[in-house]
Amino acid sequence: MIHKRQREELRKVLGYHYADEVLYILNMRGVTSRKGTPYGKSMIRNVYNGLNENKKIESAIMELYIKKRKEKEETFNARNQVLGIKRKDSIKKKN
Numbered sequence: 001m002i003h004k005r006q007r008e009e010l011r012k013v014l015g016y017h018y019a020d021e022v023l024y025i026l027n028m029r030g031v032t033s034r035k036g037t038p039y040g041k042s043m044i045r046n047v048y049n050g051l052n053e054n055k056k057i058e059s060a061i062m063e064l065y066i067k068k069r070k071e072k073e074e075t076f077n078a079r080n081q082v083l084g085i086k087r088k089d090s091i092k093k094k095n
Helices: 004-015 019-029 041-048 057-081 087-095
Strands: none
Touching: 004 057, 019 041, 019 057, 041 057
């Protein structure tokens, strides 16, 4: 189950429009409901908001979170490199 504190951290990276991407991940994995139909956006939102528990949907949400966080970090680092800004940790290592 996704708890309030976890949801706050997820929202920082995923924002509010995450359901389509989670659906894509679930479809790529072949994950369906017990009836064999694809999950809907409302079920994904319910799991995200802690109203329902579903390990496969939670796993897809975490996979998306990891992907998005990595993309944001790579973008941040690329911009810093273009602008000639060094990261603070690399400066600390030199001292």
